[in-house]
Amino acid sequence: MSKRGTAVVTGASSGIGEVYAQRLAARGYDLILVARRKDRLEKIAAALQSRFAIRAETIVADLAQEAGLAEVVRKISDDASITLLVNNAGIAVIGPVSQTSAAATHNMIAVNITALTALTMAVLPAFIARNAGTIVNIGSVAGFAPFAFVPIYGPTKAYVRQFTQSLQQELQATGIRVQLVSPASTVTEGFESLGIPPSVLDPATLMTAENCVDAALEGLDNGELNTAPSLHDENLLHQFEETSTKLLMATQTGQPAPRYLLK
Ligand SMILES: NC(=O)c1ccc[n+]([C@@H]2O[C@H](COP(=O)([O-])OP(=O)(O)OC[C@H]3O[C@@H](n4cnc5c(N)ncnc54)[C@H](OP(=O)(O)O)[C@@H]3O)[C@@H](O)[C@H]2O)c1
Incomplete structure (x- = not known):
């Protein structure tokens, strides 16, 4: 067993998750890679095992399905070698709420919210018992504020933000670390398959998956809790957190505000 223990990476068959798998293998973690595409996962696991002195296992599972999620929950709950969980698997569908199918909506909520929550809860008991372990939840900048293109995906990522915080x-x-990572537009298969019209996004605003993951891992190494790889002015993030807490506290008056008692 690796001295660093085992890292579980969901959605490791492409994009940001694949880069996490590479970087964590390079850091000496054994890996459990989760996704639906068996061929991809096995190819990635084999390549990492031959390049680094680590073990890479795969779990082929559909996290949108109860049975698939239950299988992963069971496997990771029982594995005492796990020291790191990267909840990266995610689905985005663009388009107005009124034109989004019930099935697409169900899948986004199932993977982005239900699976992320269940997998976090699956590793927690062992992490709490050992007072050690790391959970990295991949949110999105779309979770900071409503954005017309992603009116369902964005709110699922708002859940990831608030759940993680x-x-x-x-x-x-405790000795357990929990990091929220909020990427902005990152060039991956998932991003390209969204079909966002090029006119909407300036190519200069796109980040590589490698830069996204390397910045997020640097943030983790530095003890950062809330990492937005492409955000240069980090004061904005601090102000956002301060303002939302202030807003919550300001509601604790027990009385209707004067503007509702004008009659
Ligand atoms: N790219 C961006 O611009 C961007 C921006 C902000 C946040 N993010 C977030 O970053 C994460 C990774 O996205 P990405 O851009 O790297 O996308 P990607 O290339 O499409 O990768 C998504 C991964 O999730 C897996 N996945 C999807 N549905 C799944 C399911 N039902 N069960 C199990 N695995 C499933 C996919 O594997 P299989 O298809 O093999 O199952 C794939 O490995 C997501 O949480 C996404 O919301 C991305």
Whole structure:
């Protein structure tokens, strides 16, 4: 077994997850790679095993399906070697709510919210018992504010943000680290398949998956909790967090605001 333990990476068959798998293998983690495309996963696992002195296992599972999620939950709950979970698998569908199918909506919620939550809860008991372990949840800048192109995907990522930050509060006094990573537009298969019209995005605003993951890992190494790889002015993030907490506290008055009592 690797001294660093085992890292679980969901959605490791392409894009950001594949780069996480590469970088974590280079850091000496054994790997459990999860996704639906068996051929891709096995090719990636074999290449990493032959390049680095690590073991790479694959779990072929559909995280949008109850049975697939249950299988991964069972496997990772029982594996005491796991020290790191990267909840990266995610689905985005663009288009107005009124034109999005029930099936697409279900899958986005199932993978982006339900699976991420269940997998986090699956590793937590062992992490708490050992007072150690790391959880990295991949959110999105689309979780910061409503964005017309992704009116369902964005809110699923708002959930990831608030769930991850709530867990950070809960585990504050422990040795467990929980990082929220919020990428902006990153060139991956998933991003390209969205078919966002080129006129909407300036190519200069696109990041490579390698830069995204390397910045996120640098943030993790530096103890950062809330990492937005492409955000240069980090004060904006601090102000956003401060303002949302202030807003929550300001509602604790127990009385209707004067603007509702004008009659
Ligand atoms: N690219 C961006 O611009 C961007 C921006 C912000 C946030 N993100 C987030 O970054 C993460 C990775 O996205 P990406 O851009 O790298 O996309 P990607 O290249 O499409 O990768 C998505 C990964 O998730 C896996 N996946 C999708 N549905 C799954 C399911 N039902 N069960 C199991 N695995 C599933 C895919 O594997 P299989 O198809 O083999 O199952 C694939 O490995 C996502 O959470 C995404 O929301 C991306």
